[in-house]
Amino acid sequence: MTAAPTASTRAGAPGEAAAPTAEEARVREFLERVIADGAAAMAGLCTSIGDRLGLWTAMAGAGPLTPAELAARTGLDERYLREWLDAQVAGEYLDYDPDRGSYLLTDERAAVLADPDAPTYAAGMFTMLQALYGSENALLEAFRTGEGVGWGEHGPALFEGTAKFFRPGYAAALVPEWLGAVDGMEERLQRGGRVADIGCGYGHSTVFMAEAYPASRFHGYDFHGPSVEAARSLAERSGLADRVEFDVATAQDYPGEGYDLVTFFDCLHDMSDPGGALRQTEHALADGGVCLLVEPNMSADVRENVHPIGRGMSAASVAVCLPSALAQPGPEALGNHAGEDVMRRIADGAGLHHWTLAAESPVNRVYAVTR
Ligand SMILES: C[S@@+](CC[C@H](N)C(=O)[O-])C[C@H]1O[C@@H](n2cnc3c(N)ncnc32)[C@H](O)[C@@H]1O
Structure with missing residues (x-):
């Protein structure tokens, strides 16, 4: 009996191209x-x-x-x-x-x-492309030397694009879902609390919280001056400048104490000293205060990141997150998918021992961390 021809053995008829192997x-x-x-x-x-x-x-x-x-x-x-x-x-x-x-x-x-206010708006992420492709030469050099490329070394389209990309997710979930999932936080902020938003970028997260809790005061900190300027102008335009302030400060030395809530939206992994940032937070929190850590919903097992969001985030880690940390003085270079266990260990070492997953979306995991 002769075996049936397979794709790898089948020959084409005379004059026909052979079928591909x-x-x-x-x-x-x-x-x-x-x-x-x-x-x-x-x-x-x-x-x-x-x-x-x-x-x-x-x-x-x-x-x-x-x-x-x-x-x-x-x-x-x-x-x-x-x-x-x-x-x-x-x-x-x-x-x-x-x-x-x-x-x-x-x-x-x-x-x-078309509608930047729609929760499904995604066109903003394309703004980042100009900056990412524009950073290619700096990244080539960084791969050769192992040095970093600082957040502020990228083109301004990165800062604007990041704000546009994350804003719809914050509009849809930050107040209605994430803060609601933290025990007692809504009541605390409704009564009038103090909030610090660390690594606040253009300040959309800060302003969404401020709009929802008119009795509370908000302070956004970021070490990137142009982003702080943009955030200040957002607070002005939103009519909130009397109780929303933005200042340049690193996550490791931002001022103030007695905060009811300290937030880190998609920035802790960009820092070379996330432990220092969380130690500062442990010091800055009021009794019963909560640190809200919002991180990309990425797995430390790279096989679990094989989906469009995982692909985009992993690429962003190569181009922005890892180089950002490597450009700062500090012991860590986490990238954006170090995983929950690593973050949790760092928080524990900083004196924030209680760690809960408060909420989750396809893009983010939201952790509530306390002493
Ligand atoms: C990916 S962006 C997120 C910005 C903003 N939280 C948001 O969700 O749109 C990371 C931010 O962290 C800030 N950042 C990185 N390292 C920092 C540090 N050590 N201290 C303060 N800010 C830092 C950057 O300037 C940048 O604005």
């Missing part, structure tokens, strides 16, 4: 995946352009628009807009009607691309 088929399949990833990386620039020029917002709820109609709405160049619109059709972000020559942003896509 199994190995060739696997290479082809991976090649297609990498091309798709490269295409998405290139198209990300167009997504960012749409976000920063307000194109998604201009198209949201507008029905089908021709390039001339979009140009009239935005005051932008029609020829560029047509090219951008065509690119969005190729990426299936817009529908095209060949009869009218018009382009449509559907409502469900608008919910992701």
Whole structure:
């Protein structure tokens, strides 16, 4: 009996190309995946352009628009807009009607691309790309030397993009879910408490908390001066400057004592001395005060990070989180997926012995830590 031909043995008929071997088929399949990833990386620039020029917002709820109609709405160049619109059709972000020559942003896509206040808004993450790709040469050098690339050494699009990327998650969950999950914290802040938000960046987390608890006072600290400036201007615009202050300080030496709540949103792992930051926090907390640690929902077992969020976060760790810590004086270089056990040990060493998982989302894990 003759064995049936397999993909690796089947020969083509005379004049026909031979069928690919199994190995060739696997290479082809991976090649297609990498091309798709490269295409998405290139198209990300167009997504960012749409976000920063307000194109998604201009198209949201507008029905089908021709390039001339979009140009009239935005005051932008029609020829560029047509090219951008065509690119969005190729990426299936817009529908095209060949009869009218018009382009449509559907409502469900608008919910992701057009409204920075929607909990599903994700276009902000593309702002970071300019900075990340712009840091490539500095990262090449860092890989060679083992030195860091400090947070402030990246382009300003990183700071703005980080704020835009995290803001919708904080809007959706910080007050309604995360603080609600910490025993007694809502009551404490409703009565009037003191809060320090460490590594506050552009201050969205601080301002969301301040809006929810009008009897409480809030202080945001970050060692990055331009971010503190942006946070101050957010507090002014929000009419909260009388009880929300922002100052430049490191997490290891921020001032004040008697805080009911000290928060670290997605920043503890960026620090080379997270133990020093938590020791300072242990010292700064009031009796019964709580430290809220919000960290990426990433596993120390890299096989568990094989999903889009894990992929994006791991890449951010290479480009930003690890280099940020390596640029600071201190003993640790955690990256963003050191895992809960490592963080917990550091907290314990800093005198914060009680550790609970208060809440979880696909992006974040939220720990409430106390003495
Ligand atoms: C990923 S960003 C998060 C910013 C903000 N918490 C948010 O969620 O949008 C990390 C922040 O930590 C700050 N940071 C890093 N190391 C710090 C340190 N040792 N002391 C104070 N801030 C630090 C950076 O300046 C940056 O604003």
